Amino acid sequence: PLVMCVGPAPVAGVRRIVVCTPPDGAARIAAAADLLGVADVWAIGGPQAIGWLAYVERVDKIVGPGNDYVNEAKLEVSRDVPIDLPGGPSEVVVLGDGDPKLIELELAAQREHGHDAVCRAVDTLEEAEAIAPEHLVLLGDAEAYADRVRNAGTVFVGPWSPVAAGDYATGGNHVLPTNGWARSVGGLGLETFLKPVTVQRLTKEGLERIAPTVEALAAAEGLPAHAEAVRRRT
Incomplete structure (x- = not known):
């Protein structure tokens, strides 16, 4: 998430970036942030980090995914500081008649994010759209629905498009709406840091x-x- 949150910001003209990360592994995050030109890194995680950014650092916008507690904190401070979207816990919905092993692998991969991850296989596009998942995987006959999807954070089409590829290497931003927010907002991107005047x-x-x-x-x-x-x- 660090690269996906920080990457678009300077392109959009953001002059000051503050990063908060849980203490465990903070040194690695700080090193990565340094490569991205960000020196202001704090070893603070969870809702405390949201409060720190909103009321101590007094940033103009808070972006990035988190667990239920982080999302609740973001929504709470959003009356004082704009946020991107509630991102997390992770979600995947698989639609189609593809290889059962591939379907199970996609569900298992998302379960690695925690016990509260949403991992489901559904039978119809209508079911998938009603969930409006963070990740929607289309396999087999369902690949033909790719151009019809309206409610999903991102869509992976076909047997050679695992969600894990999008996590790390395809180039698409992976900070995405969850909890049904994909009905009204898209994922984090350059436009997240822009505003019209x-x-x-x-x-x-x-x-x-x-x-x-x-x-x-x-x-x-x-x-x-x-x-x-x-x-x-x-």
Whole structure:
């Protein structure tokens, strides 16, 4: 997750990056962060890390996956600090009539993430879409559904596309929505660190053209100062 969280940020123009990681293995994470140009690394894990980022470091956004406790902490602080999405516990749904051994391997791989991982094989695309899983694997006849999937964090198609390949090497970001959030949001990416700022500049003639519309709508909403702000200029 470190590379997938940190990688897009500087490309998007983020100037300050703070990393929190559980103490166990923190030295390795710090070394990897250094290779990515990040020096601000704290050996803090769990909900405590979320609180540290939100109220001590006072970052502008918190991203990254975690367990149920981390997700609850992210949702709790989201009233004060924007978050990417609740990511975790891990989920995989397998659909299709592929090799039973491959199906079992995909389910077993996700179980390695913990006892609360969601690992299911389903019979129809409708069942898969209702779950809106983090990972959806399509095998056999179900491979034809790839272009029809709307609710999944990421889709792996065919017998040569294990989820583990996406974990480590395909290049797709693997910080993905769980708990049904794939119905409304996608995975972490460059756009996670971007925000639009609109700039509006009107000419005198342009304002005069739209003034009747503005004044009529302002009157309908009972906002006379809105109408007057336009009327005084035209």
